Amino acid sequence: MLAKEFKLKSSEAIKATMKQGQRSRGPFLSVFFQPKSEGNFQAAVVLGKKVAGTAVRRNRIRRLIFAALADRLKAQEAKLFGNMVVLVASIPTDEKLLTPELEKCLKELSLA
Numbered sequence: 001m002l003a004k005e006f007k008l009k010s011s012e013a014i015k016a017t018m019k020q021g022q023r024s025r026g027p028f029l030s031v032f033f034q035p036k037s038e039g040n041f042q043a044a045v046v047l048g049k050k051v052a053g054t055a056v057r058r059n060r061i062r063r064l065i066f067a068a069l070a071d072r073l074k075a076q077e078a079k080l081f082g083n084m085v086v087l088v089a090s091i092p093t094d095e096k097l098l099t100p101e102l103e104k105c106l107k108e109l110s111l112a
Contacts, residue, residue, distance in 0.1 A: 002066040006073070008044035008083055017044075017083040024105040028090050028098055031105040035082040043069050043084040051088055061088060061095060068099045072106065080111065 008014060021034035045062045052058045065086055073080065086102065 001063065002043060002070045002073075006040060006042055006070075007066075008042040008085070013042075013083055014044050014046065014085055017085045018087070021083070021085070022109055024108040026101045026105050028088065028092055028101050029105065030087045030089065031102065031109060032085040032087070033082055033109050033111060034084075037081065039081060041073065041080045041082060041084070043086065045086045045088065047088045052091055057091075061091065061098065064095060064098060065102060068102050072103075072111075 008017070017034045018032045021032040024031045024033075043066070045065045047058050047061055049058075052061060065088075069084070069086075088098070092098065
């Protein structure tokens, strides 16, 4: 799980990252990344009610994506600075397919 200090909470920062950041799109999700010169890496997962109806399912998907990002941070030797927003557009029948999709988007953004 991603530590609390690495979670992006501010709606203004999320909107700014989505508007000004680099973007990579896949069939199930889009990843926005806005590099910063200093500070911590922070991430947010945006997932609406229309995509996953129940709060239980939305939270399970958030935990899955945050866990994949935490593993990526541990594996990465170079420090990553910036804000990231993962926008989930649709959910595959097997939710675990979101992790390889996230990895593919990170590679497109040259973050992997």
